[in-house]
Amino acid sequence: xxxxxxxxxxxxxxxxxxxxxxxxxxxxxxxxxxxxxxxxxxxxxxxxxxxxxxxxxxxxxxxxxxxxxxxxxxxxxxxxxxxxxxxxxxxxxxxxxxxxxxxxxxxxxxxxxxxxxxxxxxxxxxxxxxxxxxxxxxxxxxxxxxxxxxxxxxxxxxxxxxxxxxxxxxxxxxxxxxxxxxxxxxxxxxxxxxxxxxxxxxxxxxxxxxxxxxxxxxxxxxxxxxxxxxxxxxxxxxxxxxxxxxxxxxxxxxxxxxxxxxxxxxxxxxxxxxxxxxxxxxxxxxxxxxxxxxxxxxxxxxxxxxxxxxxxxxxxxxxxxx
Amino acid sequence: xxxxxxxxxxxxxxxxxxxxxxxxxxxxxxxxxxxxxxxxxxxxxxxxxxxxxxxxxxxxxxxxxxxxxxxxxxxxxxxxxxxxxxxxxxxxxxxxxxxxxxxxxxxxxxxxxxxxxxxxxxxxxxxxxxxxxxxxxxxxxxxxxxxxxxxxxxxxxxxxxxxxxxxxxxxxxxxxxxxxxxxxxxxxxxxxxxxxxxxxxxxxxxxxxxxxxxxxxxxxxxxxxxxxxxxxxxxxxxxxxxxxxxxxxxxxxxxx
Numbered sequence: 120x121x122x123x124x125x126x127x128x129x130x131x132x133x134x135x136x137x138x139x140x141x142x143x144x145x146x147x148x149x150x151x152x153x154x155x156x157x158x159x160x161x162x163x164x165x166x167x168x169x170x171x172x173x174x175x176x177x178x179x180x181x182x183x184x185x186x187x188x189x190x191x192x193x194x195x196x197x198x199x200x201x202x203x204x205x206x207x208x209x210x211x212x213x214x215x216x217x218x219x220x221x222x223x224x225x226x227x228x229x230x231x232x233x234x235x236x237x238x239x240x241x242x243x244x245x246x247x248x249x250x251x252x253x254x255x256x257x258x259x260x261x262x263x264x265x266x267x268x269x270x271x272x273x274x275x276x277x278x279x280x281x282x283x284x285x286x287x288x289x290x291x292x293x294x295x296x297x298x299x300x301x302x303x304x305x306x307x308x309x310x311x312x313x314x315x316x317x318x319x320x321x322x323x324x325x326x327x328x329x330x331x332x333x334x335x336x337x338x339x340x341x342x343x344x345x346x347x348x349x350x351x352x353x354x355x356x357x358x359x360x361x362x363x364x365x366x367x368x369x370x371x372x373x374x375x376x377x378x379x380x381x382x383x384x385x386x387x388x389x390x391x392x393x394x395x396x397x398x399x400x401x402x403x404x405x406x407x408x409x410x411x412x413x414x415x416x417x418x419x420x421x422x423x424x425x426x427x428x429x430x431x432x433x434x435x436x437x438x439x440x441x
Numbered sequence: 442x443x444x445x446x447x448x449x450x451x452x453x454x455x456x457x458x459x460x461x462x463x464x465x466x467x468x469x470x471x472x473x474x475x476x477x478x479x480x481x482x483x484x485x486x487x488x489x490x491x492x493x494x495x496x497x498x499x500x501x502x503x504x505x506x507x508x509x510x511x512x513x514x515x516x517x518x519x520x521x522x523x524x525x526x527x528x529x530x531x532x533x534x535x536x537x538x539x540x541x542x543x544x545x546x547x548x549x550x551x552x553x554x555x556x557x558x559x560x561x562x563x564x565x566x567x568x569x570x571x572x573x574x575x576x577x578x579x580x581x582x583x584x585x586x587x588x589x590x591x592x593x594x595x596x597x598x599x600x601x602x603x604x605x606x607x608x609x610x611x612x613x614x615x616x617x618x619x620x621x622x623x624x625x626x627x628x629x630x631x632x633x634x635x636x637x638x639x640x641x642x643x644x645x646x647x648x649x650x651x652x653x654x655x656x657x658x659x660x661x662x663x664x665x666x667x668x669x670x671x672x673x674x675x676x677x678x679x680x681x682x683x684x685x686x687x688x689x690x691x692x693x694x695x696x697x
Contacts, residue, residue: 182545184696204547208454218542220534222471234463235547237453271542278546279452 127195127282127313128158128181134189135176135337151176151337153190158330160281163304163314165328167321167428169436173337174317175215178284181315182212195282208236211280215287215317217271221260225251225270228259229277236278245273250299264291272300276307283307286317301326321429331428335436348431362426365395365404368419369411378410379403391419399423454547464548464556469563472526481521481626482564483571489636490514490572494579502638504667508583511576512662513636515595518568520635520655523561523599525622528606531557532618535610540696550696554607561603562596569595586669591662594671597679598658604686605654611694629655638663651675654682 135151151173158164168174179185181192183199183206192199197206219228226246233239246252249269254262262270268291275283288304289297304327308314318324324331325345333341333348341348371390379385383397395407404423411418454460472478493499493510502509534540544550569592573581583591610618629635632646634656639647650656651674661675 184541184544204454204457204460204549204552207545207549208547209452210545212542212545214538214542214545216538218538218540220471220539221537222474231463231467232546235455235460237455274542281452 125160126157126193127160128156128164128315129193130157130177130181130190131155131192132190133177133180133187133192135173135180135185136188149188149337151180154334154337154339155190156332156339156342158282158313158315160313161308161311162329163308163316163327165316165318165324165331166334167318167324167331167432168334169319172334172436174319174334175286177334178286178315178317182210182284183207208278209281211275211278211283213268213271213275213283213285213288215290217259217267219259219267219271219274221258223259224256225259225262225273226255228270229273232274233277238279239277240279242277245276248303249273250296265293265296268292269296269300272303280312282313282315284315284317287320288316288318289320289323321427321432325428333432333435341431341435345428348428349426362397363399364424365399365407365422366424367393367421369393369416373414373416375407375410378406457552460548460552461555461559464543464552465559465563468530468556468560472522472530472560472564473567475526475530478526478530481525482518482568486514486517486521486568486572487575489517489630490576490579493636498637498641502640505580507576507579507581508667509638509663510636511572511581511583512591512666513638513659514572514576515569515591515666516598516635516655516658516662517630518572519565519595519599519658520602520626520629522564522568523602524606525626526564527557527561527603528610528622529615529619531607531610532613532615535696536615538697544696557607558600558603561599565595565599583666584669587666590669590671591665594658594661594665594676594679597676597683598654598661601654601658601679601682601686604683604690607694608686608690611690611696629653633659635659652678654679657682 133151133154134149136147136149138147154173154177156164156166166174166177176185180187181194181199183202186200194202195206195209199206226242229242229246233242246255249272251270251273254266257266259267259270268288272285272288275285285304288300292300304314308329316324316327328345330344331342331348332339368391371387373387373393375385375393379395380403383395383399383403385393385395387393472482490510493514494506499506499509531540540553543553548556606622609621613621631637632642632650633653634642634646634650635658638659639650639656642650651660657675657678661672661679664670664672664675
């Protein structure tokens with residue numbers, strides 16, 4: 120685990136038991152068993168895990184919404200289980216289900232929440248920035264999923280917090296809203312806010328996170344920067360090259376035998392679409408380009424991909440549906 | 442537009458009283474904008490008041506029909522607002538995560554409950570004004586000495602019903618809260634000794650209604666507004682209900 124100088128959130132050995140009433144068989148169930156993490160100022164720290172991995176429970180303990188059974192939590196230097204309004208004024212929370220009253224209209228609701236803070240962010244600024252003015256006369260009940268998400272984000276930011284918790288922030292967002300929300304998150308991070316992101320969407324974590332904790336079955340299973348986690352390639356760990364995949368489109372039926380080393384599998388997946396996978400080197404790319412030049416082939420499209428965070432995640436937590 | 446730079450550490454909450462008053466105002470307006478809630482809080486009690494003054498149901502109980510009816514109607518108002526209305530609203534707030542979200546703001550859980558109590562009191566005050574405005578022309582003439590104990594007991598009754606409403610809303614699904622609180626409103630309203638005094642109820646009911654919050658509040662308010670005195674036994678029963686339901690709600694209330 121990292122040990123930064125002044126973390127905004129530090130969780131150590133968190134344990135959460137539920138039951139016996141909440142479980143069907145009348146026994147205590149340990150849903151979080153020893154999760155530890157640290158989140159820094161000016162960074163997006165992602166907590167990644169499959170549904171039911173214990174992400175939301177961990178974060179709700181950090182927010183003071185659930186009591187923990189063991190371990191320690193320090194949020195801005197205080198214990199969220201016992202802290203009061205002074206701590207809550209410095210922390211913004213965007214819940215997965217929004218948590219907004221269905222009968223409310225966006226702007227009066229934001230003004231109401233703003234009233235809970237001594238010096239809130241101007242409501243109009245957030246309304247304009249998040250495009251809430253386009254649906255300001257619609258009640259929460261009638262908003263689309265993406266509109267609700269943007270309103271929930273505005274509600275979390277209205278107090279101008281030092282720490283921001285985001286639970287699945289891009290759920291239900293259309294591509295434009297997603298871009299808007301991601302840009303805003305980037306700006307907030309750059310302004311020094313400590314952002315804790317919970318998600319099961321690898322793409323969100325890959326685009327936003329400075330540091331990632333992967334948890335599974337209530338335990339830490341991996342952590343690192345996105346780049347570090349992508350290096351966790353079984354091939355790399357065994358001392359071989361990094362696996363990459365090259366896609367290109369070219370005239371159908373090319374005979375590429377002998378152009379690339381044997382370790383690289385080349386196939387034409389459908390007429391004119393080629394895939395080459397393996398420990399590709401710059402020399403391999405040069406050989407391929409030289410062959411194209413010699414044969415007068417200009418690819419219609421060309422892309423090279425490394426492993427995604429999703430591949431890493433599936434390696435670590437297994438591919439079983441749970 | 443760019444996001445302004447973050448304020449230095451030390452972002453502070455608004456003062457506690459302001460937070461509670463804001464939440465109280467917000468919840469009151471939400472209650473008053475809800476049509477079904479208004480029917481339950483104002484229209485049905487007014488209909489019951491008129492019904493009891495034009496029928497001989499309350500004759501021979503030591504006062505004019507309207508003098509016997511109005512205290513019970515005020516008690517019914519407290520049950521409508523504090524138990525049924527507030528219970529249903531809290532149940533759905535819980536379902537939609539509103540309780541969880543507001544718990545994370547400076548308002549917090551204590552402020553949230555305080556705001557709900559304030560909203561119950563504000564709506565109840567409005568109900569008292571409306572009922573009084575209709576009842577006085579109908580001939581209601583309570584003794585001046587009855588107002589202070591009467592309003593005090595009404596607040597105590599509202600506290601008992603608020604605690605019971607929170608207990609139901611915090612422990613079962615909102616649909617069940619809706620069913621339970623509406624059903625109890627009808628049952629207690631008709632047979633709970635709240636508008637119709639125990640002596641006019643079936644013999645089987647008479648023995649227990651004194652111990653119900655509905656019967657205790659109805660009796661206490663009738664004694665205050667008819668005689669200007671305090672029914673200590675009924676007040677004690679209301680206190681016990683408030684304490685028990687409050688303790689149970691604190692113990693078993695689920696925020697999500």
